[in-house]
Amino acid sequence: RRKNKARLPPGPTPLPILGNILQLNGKEVFRSFIKFAEKYGPVYTIYMGTERIVVLSGYEAVKTALNDNGDVFSGRGHMPLIEKISAGGVVGSNGERWKQLRRFSLMTLRNFGMGKKSIEERIQEEAHFLTEEFRKTNGQPVDPTYYFSKAVSNVISSVVFGNRFEYEDKDFLRLLNLLNETFRGFSSVWAQVGNFMERLPGPHKAFFKAIDGIQEFIAEKVKLHQESLDPNSPRDFIDCFLTSHGYIFHMTAIVNTTFDMFTAGTETVSTTLRYGLMILLKHPDVEERIHREIDQIIGRNRAPCIEDRSRMPYTDAVVHEIQRFIDLIPLGIPHKVTQDIEIKDYVIPKDTTIYPLLSSVLQDPKLYKYPYDFNPGHFLDKEGKFCRNDAFMPFSSGKRICVGEGLARMELFLFLTTILQNFTLRSPVDTEKLDLTPEISGFGNCPRPYQLCFITH
């Protein structure tokens, strides 16, 4: 043991019980992590309380771990909030349970809609409803937050519950409030120092209540599905779960995996869209070029479809650059190593929690020319063709890569192009005043509140 300890990656000296927590800037935790990397190198050790964590910083370190040693780094690390909310679901599970739930979730998302309505059609339908809502605003300034949450969570609702909700539905609005509360709770610094939090008073109490509320909502839906289930004709994700066999597919797993899809799939995409439009307000030249590409490739007479993406390199590059620039989940979700492993002359002992700092990959100066600027050119070659970048990891990488990546990318492209096919964006305030730095930056980066006008063209 002593020999292994001697070969742990270096790091700041921890205090007893508190570890290095006092050295973290509560407002922007990932910046503190990046500072540590400047001092201790791309692989270093810190202590959150008494828990040892190995942090991976920069493309090279994250790729070596998550891609080149994928199996060993595929464990889900200790994160008190995840344990509270996804004990038996896909995000928080390990070992055989995780493998089965992940395979199930990917397959159901991929196959869903075969013979029925495809996921693409569901998104197109929702994008249509969304533009109708925006049209009703008559060019007056609105905060887009709830418009996007409603539309995006309706896509997931339609997959997991089999139906979308009307935008005024009271149950739906309650669910959305709870989801928003959850993401904000996740984004606060409480999420990082959560080891002690359940026992302390503080803002996280509302957060735990919100989680219980969502779980009750889903449990109720599962009950209704059970009562009307036809095993020969599954209608949605929940039905597929109910008709799956094996010890893994029990009630808690259904509720928690459905919960995972909802929480992981709603605020992520809707926050990206909300942040994305704010960026476009600040960069009208970029919006103008997307309008031109839409006019050229799609026109005004039909809905955008996913096939258009490969013929619209500029728009595709903008969507990528929005995701890179906003850096939605800067710290990634904790992993753990499933066995002792040697990396860069260090030994990381089995079960150590790993933080793959996605932020440090998305802003790696070795792979992006202007890491801190918004510049769609990061994903375009000299001829204006789309070019991929291996350091594009907003969905993480390796065996735990986001289950909803395909769905999320489809949604971002279809919602954005449908909105810009119908409207020009205007800011009611001087765009100099729009501040693109996040309002909250912890687990997630949340944009500052803003308003915009949707002008019909």
Ligand code: HEM
């Ligand atoms: C812009 C949108 C999204 C972003 C940026 C995003 C990002 C991420 C990230 C960084 C992870 C952690 C991967 C890791 O452990 O290393 C993750 C996991 C996950 N995401 Fe997403 N996500 C998005 C949308 C979605 C959607 C739409 C769904 C639902 C269908 C979803 C479902 C999941 C699930 C189930 C996991 C856990 C995977 C596992 O533990 O094996 N995500 N996502």
